[in-house]
Amino acid sequence: MGGSLSALLDGLDPLCGPLGLFRLFGPNSLMACGDAGWGDEIAFGVKVTISLALATVPVGLALGFLIALAAQSEDRLLRLAAGIYTTIFRGLPELLTLFIVYYGAQILLQSVLSSFGVEERVEINAFFAGMVALAVVFSSYSSEVLLSAFRAIPRGQYEAGDALGLRRHRTMRLIVLPQLIRIALPGLTNLWLILLKDTSYVSVVGLADIVRQTGIAARVSKEAFFFYFIACMLYLVLAMISSFGLGFVERWAKRSGVSR
Amino acid sequence: MSVISELIAPRPAPPAPRLRITAARIAGIVVLILWALLALGLVMTVINGWNQEKFLRYGPRYLHGLWVTISLVGLSVVLGALLSLPIAFARMSQNRLLNGLAYGYVYVFRSTPLLAQLFLIYYGLGSFKPQLESVGLWWFFREAWYCGLFSFVLNTAAYQAEILRGAIQSVPRGQHEGAAALGLSARVAFRKIILPQALIVALRPYGNELVLMMKGSAVVAIVTVYDLMGETRYAFSRTFDYQTYLWAAVFYLLMVEGLRQIWAVLEKRLTRHLKR
Numbered sequence: 299m300g301g302s303l304s305a306l307l308d309g310l311d312p313l314c315g316p317l318g319l320f321r322l323f324g325p326n327s328l329m330a331c332g333d334a335g336w337g338d339e340i341a342f343g344v345k346v347t348i349s350l351a352l353a354t355v356p357v358g359l360a361l362g363f364l365i366a367l368a369a370q371s372e373d374r375l376l377r378l379a380a381g382i383y384t385t386i387f388r389g390l391p392e393l394l395t396l397f398i399v400y401y402g403a404q405i406l407l408q409s410v411l412s413s414f415g416v417e418e419r420v421e422i423n424a425f426f427a428g429m430v431a432l433a434v435v436f437s438s439y440s441s442e443v444l445l446s447a448f449r450a451i452p453r454g455q456y457e458a459g460d461a462l463g464l465r466r467h468r469t470m471r472l473i474v475l476p477q478l479i480r481i482a483l484p485g486l487t488n489l490w491l492i493l494l495k496d497t498s499y500v501s502v503v504g505l506a507d508i509v510r511q512t513g514i515a516a517r518v519s520k521e522a523f524f525f526y527f528i529a530c531m532l533y534l535v536l537a538m539i540s541s542f543g544l545g546f547v548e549r550w551a552k553r554s555g556v557s558r
Numbered sequence: 559m560s561v562i563s564e565l566i567a568p569r570p571a572p573p574a575p576r577l578r579i580t581a582a583r584i585a586g587i588v589v590l591i592l593w594a595l596l597a598l599g600l601v602m603t604v605i606n607g608w609n610q611e612k613f614l615r616y617g618p619r620y621l622h623g624l625w626v627t628i629s630l631v632g633l634s635v636v637l638g639a640l641l642s643l644p645i646a647f648a649r650m651s652q653n654r655l656l657n658g659l660a661y662g663y664v665y666v667f668r669s670t671p672l673l674a675q676l677f678l679i680y681y682g683l684g685s686f687k688p689q690l691e692s693v694g695l696w697w698f699f700r701e702a703w704y705c706g707l708f709s710f711v712l713n714t715a716a717y718q719a720e721i722l723r724g725a726i727q728s729v730p731r732g733q734h735e736g737a738a739a740l741g742l743s744a745r746v747a748f749r750k751i752i753l754p755q756a757l758i759v760a761l762r763p764y765g766n767e768l769v770l771m772m773k774g775s776a777v778v779a780i781v782t783v784y785d786l787m788g789e790t791r792y793a794f795s796r797t798f799d800y801q802t803y804l805w806a807a808v809f810y811l812l813m814v815e816g817l818r819q820i821w822a823v824l825e826k827r828l829t830r831h832l833k834r
Contacts, residue, residue, distance in 0.1 A: 368585070376586030382593055389814040390807055391776035393787060398803050405800050491669065498671035502780055509674055516681060523682035530670040530678055537669035 313341040336515040343511030358436030365441035387438035400427040428500035443485035487544040616793045623789030638714035645719035667716035680705040680781045706778035725760035765821035
């Protein structure tokens with residue numbers, strides 16, 4: 299059962315499968331899948347990039363939602379706390395945030411371990427560090443998008459929820475959130491495309507994403523232009539696919555919107 | 559019918575509402591305390607790890623890196639603005655071919671990572687050494703700094719072309735018609751009527767682009783340019799001192815916030831005639 303499923307998945311593999319993109323290059327080219335070329339290594343990089351971006355979004359979105367709630371709260375102190383967060387993480391370069399998270403977590407973990415008497419060299423998972431850094435950056439940008447979406451929802455919607463006798467969180471879930479998603483989707487689509495590009499930074503801390511894998515291939519085969527061109531094209535294809543898909547989602551979300 | 563026969567006696571003012579302790583307030587205080595602890599921790603790391611020798615050795619290098627970052631970003635934004643002009647006009651032209659080419663340029667450069675573009679130019683074009691030497695361009699593509707500048711110019715030109723196009727197209731049709739009714743030639747109308755209004759619309763996106771470039775410029779550190787990030791990496795690789803990254807963070811935050819403040823003042827000044 300498991301074998302046939304994985305065989306089916308292999309068959310549908312868009313890059314290295316029987317109908318895959320990399321088959322176009324021919325069996326003995328640099329991009330061949332298998333031992334002859336770099337196709338399978340680069341396909342692995344594509345998978346890592348996509349899974350990193352996909353893993354980042356829910357975390358970043360949840361964090362961003364909380365920060366947007368804090369930023370529009372009536373309490374001054376909470377607003378201030380949220381403001382500090384967005385100012386810091388929108389002002390730092392993504393690369394620096396990544397280094398700070400990567401080395402900071404390493405040093406922190408090391409000191410915690412050594413306080414327990416464990417003297418062992420620890421290495422933080424690059425995927426995890428990348429996910430945290432990108433989620434932090436994503437959340438600070440998405441909080442701005444969500445905040446402006448919150449402001450676009452009139453007070454009357456909340457009052458209508460009160461008038462219907464709904465509790466606070468039911469008003470939020472049934473009335474505000476559906477409209478919020480519809481308003482915020484274009485901004486979030488933009489942020490997703492930016493996130494997809496920002497995942498390239500994790501190659502610097504050694505995660506085997508598209509840039510890293512093509513870089514290795516470029517160094518070994520001495521065909522740097524070809525492989526980095528492939529890397530750019532892969533990102534381009536990912537961006538095209540996601541803007542197509544998200545355009546579909548946007549139309550779906552707008553289906554019941556009032557046409558004005 | 560009742561008749562009021564006596565005045566209501568004056569009453570004391572209602573009691574001041576007590577400071578309510580809500581969940582939001584508690585959360586705010588807790589998060590602020592966390593921020594304060596973090597700031598304190600950072601200050602303590604700096605004080606405890608203070609090292610005069612390191613400071614004297616790496617301090618000037620940081621300032622040099624700061625200058626490299628600022629000059630690289632400034633130059634690439636200015637050159638990118640020049641390059642964005644023809645792209646924006648091609649994008650607005652009626653000619654299908656020109657329009658398609660400009661659209662393709664903008665689309666490709668906006669949807670691929672700056673890091674991959676930089677690698678493509680620095681390592682990719684570097685593999686064409688003999689050809690470049692024969693054209694006499696090798697001196698340019700040999701230097702990481704020039705390659706960084708080149709890729710930044712190409713990248714920011716794509717973004718700026720979109721900003722410019724959006725701003726020019728946001729000027730209402732009536733302005734064009736008004737200029738035509740006054741008998742102004744298309745060139746004069748563009749320069750004196752359309753462009754000033756468009757640039758005010760474009761002011762904020764230009765500021766954002768400048769900030770994005772400043773943050774994005776950190777990638778040149780990976781191709782061995784000693785900008786602020788490069789000097790930070792150098793210092794970290796020599797000392798393994800976590801402070802190096804904190805100092806870089808402070809510098810970047812100061813730069814970005816300073817730029818934001820300058821832009822806010824600029825915008826306030828330039829749009830004062832639009833205030834009602």
